[in-house]
Amino acid sequence: MYQWVPERGPAGCMIRSLLMFPSALRTAVDSALSAAFAAGDLPDLSGNSYVIERPRDRDNGDWAANIALVSARDAKMAPRAIAEVVAQHLPTVEHVASVEVAGPGFLNFTLAPSWYLEVLRSAATVGPDFARAESGSGDKVQVEFVSSNPTGPLHIGHARGGVTGDVLCRLLEFSGDDVSREYYYNDAGAQMDRYGHSLTARYLQAAGRDVAFPEDGYPGHYLIDWAADLLEEVGDSWVDEPDLAARVLTWGTARAMRDMEETLDLARIRFDSWFSETTVHERGEVAEAIGMLRERGHVFDEDGAVWFRTTTFGDEKDRVLIKSDGNPTYLAPDVAYHLDKFHRGFDRLINIWGADHHGYIPRMKAAVEALGFDPDCLEIVITQTVNLTRGGELVRMTMRGGEFVTFREVIEEVGIDAVRYYLSAVSPDTALTFDLEEAKRQSMDNPVYYLQYAHARVKSLEGFATDAGLVRAPMDDADLTVLTDPAEIGLLKQIDRLGEEVMEAAYRRAPHRVATYGQDLAVAFHKFYADCKVVTDDPAVAQARLWLVEGAKSAVLAVLGLLGLSAPDRM
C-alpha cells in the first residue's frame, strides 16, 4: 500500500512530472484541521500522525486520508463525525473532483481527469524519464553484489543476487541516488590455494601424468574442461616448471574471472569497479584496519590468535581475525575492505548477500561500528535460495559435489529476458522456484512476454498509423479531454502510478515491485488496445489516443529499462 509520509523515502520526492499529489492533499488536510480548530469544531488534532494512501479498492477514490480514524480517541468523537468536519473545512485543491467520507471514517479523494492529462503531457513529452526523481538523496551509494570467488562458474544463486542487485541499482539511480556498482572477489587465501591445486592436478592429468586429485580439491567437471583449455594453450610445457602451481593459479584466476565477466555481460549486469581482496593486503589495509580496531580496544589476543570482540556489538560470539597459524581469516580482509569503502567517501553501503551469509551480518555491522561509523549506513539485502526445477521436477544440484547448472547455461536455455524477469519478480526474502520449462515458454502465459508485447504493440500501432497517413500533431494542438473511455482512464491511472511505485520500490529495497507494477501497466495497455481504436475517423480522438500511446510507451519503456529487459519492436 503506497503511503505518503514526507519524512521518509528519498529526500525531496519531487518527480520530473510534478507527481507530488499526496503532499498537496496533506497540506489541504492540515489546513482543514487548523480551520476546524479555530472554528471550535474540533480539538487540536494537528499532532496526530496520519497517512495519505492509496485505497486498496479504487472504488474508494484515488487517495484516502485516515486522519479521522487515528484521531477518534483524542477527539472523543466518532470517526465519521470527525471526517465530516474536516471535509467541511477542506480548501479546494486543484484537480480534486470530489471528497467523501466513507467506510469507518476515511476521507476519500477522487481526482479529476485534468490531473491525469497533466501526467500524460509530461509522460508523452519527456519520455521514460518522466517519473525519474528530480533530485535524489544526493547520497553516494555503493552496491556490492555477486562477489563470487574466482574459482568456478556462476550458478543460479549468483544469478539471483546479480539480477536483484542490478535492478536495485537501476531503481536507486532512477530515484536520484549516485550509485556505484562493485564486484568484490576473494583472490587470496585458502580457497584460492585449493582451487590452484585442483586445477594443477587436472592440468597434469590432462597432460598424461598420473597424479592423484587432491582430497579437498574442487570436484566440479568444469575444472577438467578448463585444464583441457590450458593444455591446448600452453601444451605440456608447464609440466616440469618449478613455478607450475603459481602459473596455473594465475591462469586459472584469469580464466574464472573471464567466465564470470562474460556471463554477467550476457545477463546485462554491469559493474563500475572490480575490487580484489589482494588489493587490501598489498596496500596494508588489513594491518591498518586491525590496528584501528586494536587502538579502539576491540581486539584481544588469545590462544595464539587475534580476536575481534564483536560481542560488544551484539554478536553471538567473538571472532578471529588472525588465526594462530598467522594467516588472516575471511573476516580480516573484509573489515579492511569495508573500511576502504568508507574511505572512498560513500555515504551508504548496500551489500547483496545469499542466504548462506546471513549469520555474517552481526560481525560485519560490528566492524563498521567498531571502526567509528554508523552501522545503519551498511545495509545487507539477503536473497533467499533458488530452487531450479524442470517441468516441476527439482533439478538436483550439489554445490559441494561441483555438479550444478551454471548461470550461463540457464541464460542459453531460457533467454536472458525471461531469466531476469523471473528472478526479479519475487521478493528477495522469498525462496523462489525457477522452472526452466515455464520460463522458456514463448507464449501468452509467460508474463515477461505479456509485458514486452505491450511495447511491440506500441511500435506496431505507430507503424500502422503512419501507413494510414495519420501524423501526430503537436501536443499543444491536441484535445486530450476526449480521453474518457474507462479503458483510457484506466491506462492514464497506471501511467500516473509509475513515479510512486519506483519511489516505494527503491526506498524499500524491493526491486520485485517493479515487475508487479509492470503487469498492472501491461493489463491496462492491452485493455485499452482492445477497447479503443487509435486509427479512427474522428481526428480529435485519433490525435489524443496517439498521445496516450506515446505516454504509455514512456511508462512501459521505463519499466523494461528498470528490469533490464529488451524492448522488442515486434514479436
Add this chain to the structure above:
RNA sequence: GCCCUCGUAGCUCAGGGGAUAGAGCACCGGUUUCCUAAACCGGGUGUCGCAGGUUCGAAUCCUGCCGAGGGCGCCA
C-alpha cells in the same frame, strides 16, 4: 539447542496496520470480415500455518507453538 527468513487459492507468487485479501498459471466457456488473438471477456476457489495479545481496526505488529529453508568454524 540458539539466531534469521518464509508459511496467503490446486501451483508460482503479490499485498506487510485500514474498507469486500489479489494477480498469473492451471481448468471450463466465449470474442476475429475490426491497428498483432503473444490480446480481450466471462466462470470459483481461501480456517491468510495454529493459539493468544496489542489496536477503533491485524493476513500485516508482539509472544508462544507447528512446519519449511538457511546460519551457528582459528571455512569462504
